[in-house]
Amino acid sequence: MDSLRESATFDRTTIAAIQRAARTGVYDIRGGGAKRAVPHFDDLVFLGASMSRYPLEGYRESCGTDVVLGGRHASSPLHLDIPVTIAGMSFGALSGPAKEAIGRGASEAGTSTTTGDGGMTDEERGHSSHLVYQYLPSRYGMNPDHLRAADAIEIVLGQGAKPGGGGMLLGQKITDRVAGMRTLPPGIDQRSACRHPDWTGPDDLAIKIGELREITDWTKPIYVKVGASRPFYDVQLAVKAGADVVVVDGMQGGTAATQDVFIEHVGIPTLAALPEAVRALQEMGVHREVQLIVSGGVRGGADLAKCLALGADAVAIGTAALIALGDNDPGLDAEYRALGSAAGYYDDWQDGRDPAGITTQDPALAARLDPIEGGRRLANFLRVMTMEAQTIARACGKAHVQHLEPEDLAALTIEAAAMARIPLAGTNWIPGVSF
């Protein structure tokens, strides 16, 4: 075997993809985000305190974590205890117990969760202390009573996994309840529109935001979420249209069901999008006045701290939250293998047979997830993320995680240095900025 040489161009994954396409005649649909290696937060490190920086005492001296979102125009902005929010994931894509668990976990940790395509469920509202209501192109389940019952509104223009794409929920997950919420026949493959039905372009979006503010009497913060493709311009246009908060989702951000080719080849990495979004806000003089939430491959406290240091106000997690609930649990490995996958690899979130009971509408599978236990695990994970970020912030001498700044960072690769506009470690060189 040592004499065999795998092709870098036609590696085993590529060969398997060609063989699968030749065998089935259909393209691959899966869940999750981009799997390919792209420049990411691992390519940054914190410098920590030194002779010229004064650290805070680990876990004893105060290091704040709270954040206020949406105070630009809304009379009732969100006050969150931690700068980690839960990204929009629909009931339909996720089971009822999974949505309840997310609500429980987020509420216990003092943060917000978000609806998704298909509308708001009573369970979700009931278990979420802070609930963001997504306003999507499909408007499935869109109800003005829910708009008024929400704590914030997120106008979704795109997702990092598929900027420019709509959504899909395959028929095996369209139960009677899901179909009823979306006004569709049960069992059909459901397409979610990629364009909003009643506005086109940023000037119209400003009027649309005005309507949503009128309907909710200017109380609710209004977020605008974009998939990362042209973040500088998208962020500026969202701000101009009146957004209180802008959400930028990079290509590692997950999806419930999208073509693999879309996930892997459309959009830009989160690390590349975040500095552009910050630059857009700074150029308009609204950095910190309009809050920035970043998502797409955020996995723990180090990623959180790096996002904050680069200028984000908060992050959103989706895939990491599902893993915290029990997705890809090694204890389910035999069941994953029976589905042609394995623990650590499972991404068939689209097909409704999730043995963890998370990405399914099968009542028997969904019943496997205890929402109380799931909520506890998620709350634990959120607390650990926050404590990890505090640990780093204290080491950098910051009394609040929001005080982290680009100066606290160094880049390990030229690509990361160029994208994040952070000097390559051991140098003062930022490719494209300094020489």
Added chain:
Amino acid sequence: MGTVIDLSVTSVRSLNADLHALPAGATDSIRVLRPDGRHSLAAGLDRPVTVEIDGHAGYYCAGMNQLATVSVHGNVGVGVAENMMSGRVHVHGDASQSAGATAHGGLLVIDGNASARCGISMKGADIVVGGDAGHMSAFMAQAGRLVICGDAGDALGDSIYEARIYVRGSVASLGADCVQKEMSPSHLAELSLLLAAAGRAEDPSEFRRYGSARTLYHFHSDNAY
């Protein structure tokens, strides 16, 4: 004699705030003067009030309406009665794009013409257009009825689900998966009721019916390893 609000001296914010503050079950009548194309007029109403708007309205007039009866004695901009849940909205002039978009219930009547994407993604409402409707009308329409007494533009009913379309005049072209369907006695009866509700005098027998061929309902794709 109901309340009269003159938008040359009162803001849209004040108008909507007053309408939202009415007690549940209120049946007040409000007349709005000099709208002058302002946006979001009477948006988000959820009381069985009557609102008469004397003049042209901008975008999203009567947006997300619940229970209220709103009449516009003029033309309306984009998205009149978008996502309406119930009640009645009557435009006595023409309507711009996306009239009745995603509306779940209630009746939208447009005496004049409707521009592109009328009834886009409608989810159960009824829409009656006295004149012509523009291209891509009833795009991805899920449920409800769209009646076009004049002509329909290109790509009518593209990607339609279970909504039903009735057209009296010509159809420039049908969109993907939209086909002409048989007009049964029950459909004629349904159409008669819709026309009567809209105050129209057209003969239902002059209309043709369109709906989904349902060939796009299944994506024919999975991870069939």
